[in-house]
Structures are given as C-alpha cells and as structure tokens.
Amino acid sequence: AQTVTQSQPEMSVQEAETVTLSCTYDTSESDYYLFWYKQPPSRQMILVIRQEAYKQQNATENRFSVNFQKAAKSFSLKISDSQLGDAAMYFCAYRSALHPPGSARQLTFGSGTQLTVLP
C-alpha cells in the first residue's frame, strides 16, 4: 500500500517571500500521479498542481512549482511571492496509474501542512 508523509504540520511565511512544503511517499509502482491540494477555511479542496511520474520536468502553475525527485520519492511544493490568500491547509496526494477494469483509482493523502502567511 502507498503512504504519503508530510512531516511539517505547520509552516509560516512572510508575505511576498518563498516557502517550500515537503512531501515524501512510499510506493513500489513506477507509474503514478502526485498532487498538491489546497484547503482554505471554506473547506473546499482545490487542486493546486499535479505531476505525472513519467515526466522528468517539474510541473509549474504560476507561483506554484514542484521539486519532484522520483528516486528519493520526494515531491515538495514551492510557493513564490506568497500572498495572504495562500494561507490554507495543503495536502500532498498520490494516485496510482494502474487502472483495473471496472475500478476507480484511489487518492492517498498526507496528513496536511497548515500554512500561515504573515503580513
């Protein structure tokens, strides 16, 4: 079974600065997907960024980028030019690329990192 570990329960960053959230995972599979989700106080889960394991290039979405180290099974999220609206709980998640017929692919989540942005 896959596991996802987020070792930083809380992080803080000064507005306009850069912060990196850590995530490691354990799997025996070679093909999979990794995600970062943001959960603001509204509770809505919002997809921030995703990475396909077969792609060596790190994914980027505006101010959000990842550092994907497949051999080390590490998937960190970097937020540049942090804004007050970035304050939220951030979840790292893993999803297998295997797709047995008639099944649905499951998402395995880490325990989350609460990010505070200081004005």
Added chain:
Amino acid sequence: NAGVTQTPKFQVLKTGQSMTLQCAQDMNHNSMYWYRQDPGMGLRLIYYSASEGTTDKGEVPNGYNVSRLNKREFSLRLESAAPSQTSVYFCASSEEATFLLQKLFFGSGTQLSVL
C-alpha cells in the same frame, strides 16, 4: 458551475441515530468517492463508486453504507452513528475514462458531530 454539491453542510446527531449524506455532481463523471477528514490524518477513503451500479470499500468503510443512485448521485448512510464518526465528510468525483483528467473535484464538505 455547481460541480459537486453536498448536503447538509452541518449536522449534529445523537449516538445511535441514523442519517444520509447526499452528494450530486453535474460534470457527467463516472467515478465518485466519499472521504472523511480527521485532524492530523488527512483524508481517508470510505467508499467509492467506479460507475453507476457499482460500489467498493475504501480504507475505512466500517459503520457506513453507500448508494450510487444514478450517475449523478452518491449517498453515504450512517445507520447507527457513533462518536468516532465525528468528522468532516467530503464527496468527490472524477472522470476515469480520460487519462488526461487525473484529478478529483470535491464538494464543500459536511461537518458531522455525534454526541
């Protein structure tokens, strides 16, 4: 742009009471999911449904039942609520048939307290 709609948003139950959490999606997705979120534990999968008429257990299915009423709706039922089921519940959906869409769309959650 409704996406995934969950009802109710908040609920308080007494131990032993029953209730059903409703979920509907308007994106024509095949797969739907129920997760629970507890402090320090992230989201854990309760049940999922790959398509209309099929359901499967996830990581923490005990004490719950589900119904995939049609392609749009996926309900979660607590037959006899217990304090251990106090949690925030999320419904989600995704399109499995399209390899490009490897992401879940979430509802806004239901805060359930069992006294």
